[in-house]
Amino acid sequence: MIEDKDFQKLLLKEDLIEEKKINSALKEVKKEKTSLFNYVMEKNLLSENVLYDLISEYFKLPLVDLKEEAIRKDILFLVPEPIAQTHEVIAFDKTDQGIKIATTDPTDLQTIEFIKKRLGENIVLHLATPKNIKEALKQYHQSLEAEFQSISKEQGDDKEKSGQELKELAQDLPIVRVVDTLLEYAIFEEASDIHIEPAEKKVIIRYRIDGVLKEVMALPKTVQAGLVARIKVLANLKLDEHRLPQDGRFKVSSTQYKVAFRVSTIPVFDGEKVVMRLLNESNKTLSLEELGLSKEGLNLVKNNISKPHGIILVTGPTGSGKTTTLYTIMNVLNKPEVNIATVEDPIEYRMPHINQSQVNPKIEFTFAKGLRALLRQDPDIIMVGEIRDKETAEITAHAAMTGHLVLSTLHTNDAASSPQRLINMGIASFLISSTSNLIIAQRLVRKVCKECIYSYNLDKQMISQLDKHFDLKKVLTSLIKQGIISKEKADLDSILFYRGKGCKKCGQSGYKGRLGIYELLEITPKVAELITAKAPVDDILAAALEQGMITLTQDGFTKAINGQTSIEEVLRVTQG
Numbered sequence: 001m002i003e004d005k006d007f008q009k010l011l012l013k014e015d016l017i018e019e020k021k022i023n024s025a026l027k028e029v030k031k032e033k034t035s036l037f038n039y040v041m042e043k044n045l046l047s048e049n050v051l052y053d054l055i056s057e058y059f060k061l062p063l064v065d066l067k068e069e070a071i072r073k074d075i076l077f078l079v080p081e082p083i084a085q086t087h088e089v090i091a092f093d094k095t096d097q098g099i100k101i102a103t104t105d106p107t108d109l110q111t112i113e114f115i116k117k118r119l120g121e122n123i124v125l126h127l128a129t130p131k132n133i134k135e136a137l138k139q140y141h142q143s144l145e146a147e148f149q150s151i152s153k154e155q156g157d158d159k160e161k162s163g164q165e166l167k168e169l170a171q172d173l174p175i176v177r178v179v180d181t182l183l184e185y186a187i188f189e190e191a192s193d194i195h196i197e198p199a200e201k202k203v204i205i206r207y208r209i210d211g212v213l214k215e216v217m218a219l220p221k222t223v224q225a226g227l228v229a230r231i232k233v234l235a236n237l238k239l240d241e242h243r244l245p246q247d248g249r250f251k252v253s254s255t256q257y258k259v260a261f262r263v264s265t266i267p268v269f270d271g272e273k274v275v276m277r278l279l280n281e282s283n284k285t286l287s288l289e290e291l292g293l294s295k296e297g298l299n300l301v302k303n304n305i306s307k308p309h310g311i312i313l314v315t316g317p318t319g320s321g322k323t324t325t326l327y328t329i330m331n332v333l334n335k336p337e338v339n340i341a342t343v344e345d346p347i348e349y350r351m352p353h354i355n356q357s358q359v360n361p362k363i364e365f366t367f368a369k370g371l372r373a374l375l376r377q378d379p380d381i382i383m384v385g386e387i388r389d390k391e392t393a394e395i396t397a398h399a400a401m402t403g404h405l406v407l408s409t410l411h412t413n414d415a416a417s418s419p420q421r422l423i424n425m426g427i428a429s430f431l432i433s434s435t436s437n438l439i440i441a442q443r444l445v446r447k448v449c450k451e452c453i454y455s456y457n458l459d460k461q462m463i464s465q466l467d468k469h470f471d472l473k474k475v476l477t478s479l480i481k482q483g484i485i486s487k488e489k490a491d492l493d494s495i496l497f498y499r500g501k502g503c504k505k506c507g508q509s510g511y512k513g514r515l516g517i518y519e520l521l522e523i524t525p526k527v528a529e530l531i532t533a534k535a536p537v538d539d540i541l542a543a544a545l546e547q548g549m550i551t552l553t554q555d556g557f558t559k560a561i562n563g564q565t566s567i568e569e570v571l572r573v574t575q576g
Helices: 004-014 019-032 036-042 048-059 081-087 109-119 130-155 163-170 173-188 221-234 295-305 322-333 367-374 390-401 418-424 429-435 460-469 472-482 525-532 537-546 552-561 567-575
Strands: 089-095 098-103 123-127 191-198 202-209 212-220 246-253 258-268 271-280 310-315 340-344 355-358 381-384 405-410 436-448 453-457 496-500 511-522
Touching: 004 019, 004 036, 004 048, 019 036, 036 048, 048 123, 081 089, 081 109, 081 130, 081 173, 081 212, 089 109, 089 130, 098 109, 098 130, 109 123, 163 173, 163 221, 173 191, 173 202, 173 221, 173 258, 173 271, 191 221, 202 221, 212 221, 221 246, 221 258, 221 271, 295 310, 295 322, 295 436, 295 511, 310 322, 310 390, 322 340, 322 381, 322 405, 322 436, 340 367, 355 367, 367 381, 367 390, 381 390, 390 405, 390 429, 405 418, 418 429, 418 436, 418 537, 429 436, 429 525, 436 496, 436 552, 436 567, 460 472, 460 567, 472 552, 496 552, 511 552, 511 567, 525 537, 552 567
Parallel strands: 098 123, 310 405, 310 436, 340 355, 340 381, 381 405
Antiparallel strands: 089 098, 191 202, 191 271, 202 212, 246 258, 258 271, 436 511, 453 496
């Protein structure tokens, strides 16, 4: 919030802490990788009130005592509760000048800007102590608890409700408010999924942020029926169907965002579980450079996507960013002189000038059927969402042979085992070797938060732990070859690695955002020969490494040394 040197000057100017104490505090700050302000606060070197008096003076912002404020319910709920809780910010009054907002951190510009845009009104910023904000936050619970109690009274007993009763429940103001808050907060936190999970005595809400699930709130069991009913109304699902899974979708848009929600419900022991996948349609398509490919990897992809025919496969487990890579490649190839057609399940993002069709198993419109139809549509480039069976794989290979560039995904753990997977599906090995151009294996790692990043060296214990999971000799050899480290510094304990300490900007996780780590296998004549001969995966891998392929682990280590991710993340996604 405030630079150490500025805060030091303030303390000395006001003569609040002796210079000797400040200097020893600064040494501790360096050791603990924290800020002088946080250190003074944590160690109680000054009281919260004195500290915030100083900050108020420094930022020229009025300090407000929220204990004296009875906040009107309509003003309080202008800032959704999860945002108020996480970012310590609260709306407490409204005047002709605008809406008064109290915060503990006036430098959290992202949150302040979000609230300003959300309200569409001028905001008057005030400062409040964390203790003060904590007290004021209790008013959310008091308001919601009173409303939830009224819902449970209206609901009466636990007997199963009719469709009409559920419809009325879904329109209850507190239920509408809770659902709106859930959706809005998920968009703000850039979550990819929302999980609404009924337990015996409560309803747990979890978000998947940067690939990891995180519990954000627990609601009383009494709101369960209304919550599920509200989401079913939005997604146009049957309200009185509780025994069968259902799928639907809806959109939420404002001036700042346009998000599509894919809804899936399934009956579980304590009710119905709802999972919503968020697809942010206002996100711009990434460029190849932004994907996180190395310089050599980038050239390899560019060379292979410029070929007129052949197959480019992207492989990895669910949630490893395969679709994003395919959409990025399509975006590069999307020119007026070519016809690009896709068959997907589901269509995740709408792309202009690309003919996208979605499979529908209910009416037997499968990948294979869609692909056959696409070939009669005079395409130049075809994207098949996923190769799941022999029929789809065969049509894909024949399409590549007859002069089409085909992009698709496959579920394998690495690039070298992909040909084997296709052979196991029943595809002739010569067909795979003659039509494949490039196989990209990938994973997504979380990026170290730039606000709280710090460097450290691995100790002997950590190195021996890593040695159990990785071939460290090969990793070091690869890093020297790439010029990431010099021969003289080829010891892991002398290399700097990075972590995030955890701060408000990254929700105390130490990570913010994600990027890809890659393994690119080019099908050269030597590799093609091995595929045709049905050689073991180890032989294909050895040939690929000989021709300079960088493995997922090696690419992960490169990004960890560059401070983009952490060793723990590389371990999590490659060994998980």
